[in-house]
Amino acid sequence: MKRNLYTIFYAFVLGVVCALVPTIVGEFTAPYREANARAEEVRNIMHVLDIPIKQGITSRQLVDQFESTVKLRKKGNLQMYISYDTVDTSKVHAIAVQFSGSGVWGLIKGFIALDTDMVTIRRISFYQNEETPGLGGEIGTEWFQNEFIGKKIRDDSGKPGIRIKRSGARGPNEIDGISGATLTCGKVQSVLSSIIEVIDKEVGFGK
Amino acid sequence: MTHCGACDGKGKKTFKDGVLDNNPIFAQVLGICSALAVTSKLETSLVMGIGYVFVLSLSTLVVSMLRHTIPHRIRIITQVLVVCVFVIILDQLLKAFYWEASRQLGPYVGLIITNTLTLGRTEGFSIQNKPILSLVDGVGNGLGYALVLAVIGTVRELFGTGKILGHLILPATIYTPNQMMVLAPGAFFGLGILIALLNLTVLKPQGKKK
Numbered sequence: 001m002k003r004n005l006y007t008i009f010y011a012f013v014l015g016v017v018c019a020l021v022p023t024i025v026g027e028f029t030a031p032y033r034e035a036n037a038r039a040e041e042v043r044n045i046m047h048v049l050d051i052p053i054k055q056g057i058t059s060r061q062l063v064d065q066f067e068s069t070v071k072l073r074k075k076g077n078l079q080m081y082i083s084y085d086t087v088d089t090s091k092v093h094a095i096a097v098q099f100s101g102s103g104v105w106g107l108i109k110g111f112i113a114l115d116t117d118m119v120t121i122r123r124i125s126f127y128q129n130e131e132t133p134g135l136g137g138e139i140g141t142e143w144f145q146n147e148f149i150g151k152k153i154r155d156d157s158g159k160p161g162i163r164i165k166r167s168g169a170r171g172p173n174e175i176d177g178i179s180g181a182t183l184t185c186g187k188v189q190s191v192l193s194s195i196i197e198v199i200d201k202e203v204g205f206g207k
Numbered sequence: 208m209t210h211c212g213a214c215d216g217k218g219k220k221t222f223k224d225g226v227l228d229n230n231p232i233f234a235q236v237l238g239i240c241s242a243l244a245v246t247s248k249l250e251t252s253l254v255m256g257i258g259y260v261f262v263l264s265l266s267t268l269v270v271s272m273l274r275h276t277i278p279h280r281i282r283i284i285t286q287v288l289v290v291c292v293f294v295i296i297l298d299q300l301l302k303a304f305y306w307e308a309s310r311q312l313g314p315y316v317g318l319i320i321t322n323t324l325t326l327g328r329t330e331g332f333s334i335q336n337k338p339i340l341s342l343v344d345g346v347g348n349g350l351g352y353a354l355v356l357a358v359i360g361t362v363r364e365l366f367g368t369g370k371i372l373g374h375l376i377l378p379a380t381i382y383t384p385n386q387m388m389v390l391a392p393g394a395f396f397g398l399g400i401l402i403a404l405l406n407l408t409v410l411k412p413q414g415k416k417k
Contacts, residue, residue, distance in 0.1 A: 003278070006278060007278040007280060007281055010276065010277070010278055010281070010285075011278075011281055011284075011285075014285060014288060015288070018288045018289070018291065018292045021292050021296070022292055022295040022296060022299070025295070025296045025299050025300070026295075026299055029299045029300060029302070029303035029304075032302075032303030032304060033299065033302045033303045036302060036303065036306040039306075040306070040310075059306065
C-alpha cells in the first residue's frame with residue numbers, strides 16, 4: 001500500500017514538473033515562434049500575389065515588406081489581400097483570398113490570387129494538406145498549382161466555379177486532374193467552388 | 208591526470224563505445240528510421256544530430272540522477288516523460304530560432320521520443336549508472352548518431368544534387384545528379400552500404416573477438 005502511494009505521488013509530482021518546464025520555455029519562445037509562423041503565412045500570400053521575396057531576409061523584415069506592399073480589405077465575409085503596382089501605387093496588381101475546406105484525410109488550406117478583373121487566376125497555392133503523398137498530396141506541388149495560372153473562375157456562360165476534369169480540360173475554367181486522386185480532386189473542386197461563390201457574392205465578377 | 212572520479216575510470220571507454228565501437232546505428236542498428244528520413248540534405252542532418260545530442264545527453268543525465276527514486280513499475284513511462292520534456296524544449300527552440308530547419312524536419316523532432324535509441328540508452332544504461340558516466344554515455348551515443356547522420360547526409364546531398372550545404376561542388380558537366388539519392392531508396396542504399404563498409408573495416412576486429 002505504501003509503495004502504491006509512493007508510486008502515485010511520484011507520478012503526480014513528476015507530471016507537474018514535466019508539464020511546467022516546457023510551459024515556461026514555451027512562454028519564453030512564444031513571440032519568436034509567432035513571428036515565424038506569421039512570416040510563413042505572409043510568404044504564402046506574397047507567393048500567390050507574385051511579389052518577389054528577397055533571399056535570406058529575417059521573419060521581421062519579411063512581415064515589414066508585406067505590410068508595406070499588401071493591404072488587407074474586408075468586404076462582408078471576404079478578406080482580400082490586395083497588392084499594388086510597384087510603379088503606379090494606386091493601381092491594383094492582384095487580389096488574394098484565403099480558402100480552406102475538408103480534403104479526403106484532413107483540412108486543405110490555401111490562397112488563390114486573382115487578376116484585377118476578379119476572374120483570371122494569377123496563382124494558387126495549397127500550402128496545407130494531408131492528402132495521400134504521391135497521389136492527392138500532389139496538389140501541393142508546383143506542377144499542379146501551375147495548371148491554374150491564367151484559368152478563369154467561371155465558365156463561358158458566366159456560371160461561377162472551377163471544374164477539375166479527369167482528362168481533356170478545354171474550357172476556361174477546366175483543369176486537368178491528377179490520376180489516382182479522383183477523390184482529392186473532387187474535394188479541391190468543391191473547396192474552390194465555395195470560395196468562388198463567396199467572391200462572386202461579395203464582389204461579383206469584374207463589377 | 209587520474210581518471211575522473213565520477214566515472215570510476217570508465218568514462219573514456221563509455222564515450223568511445225558510443226561514438227564508434229558500439230555506434231547506435233552501425234553496431235546497435237537503433238534509431239535508423241530518423242536516420243533514413245532526415246538525411247536527404249547535410250543541413251537537416253546536422254541540425255537533427257546536434258538536437259539529438261542535446262536531448263539524449265540531458266535525458267540520460269536526469270534519468271540517472273533520478274534512478275534511485277523512480278518506482279520500478281513506472282520506470283519506462285518516467286523515462287519517456289523526461290525525454291519528452293527535452294524534445295519539446297528542442298522543438299520550441301527550433302521553431303523560435305531556426306524556423307527553416309524546423310519546417311524541413313517536420314515531425315521528426317517529435318519522433319525523437321519514440322526513437323528506440325533514446326529509450327535504449329536511458330533504460331539500458333542510465334538507470335544503472337552514475338549521473339556523470341550516464342552523461343558521457345549520452346553524449347557519446349548522441350555524437351555517434353550525429354556523426355552517421357552527417358556522413359549519410361553528405362553522401363546523399365552530394366550525389367543527389369551535386370551540392371554540399373547548398374554550395375555547388377560537382378557541376379553538371381562533371382557529374383549528373385541522381386535524384387534517387389535524395390529520395391527514400393537513396394537512404395536505404397546509402398545506409399546499407401555504409402553499414403557494410405564499416406563492418407568490413409573498422410568494426411571487424413570487434414566481431415572476431417566474439
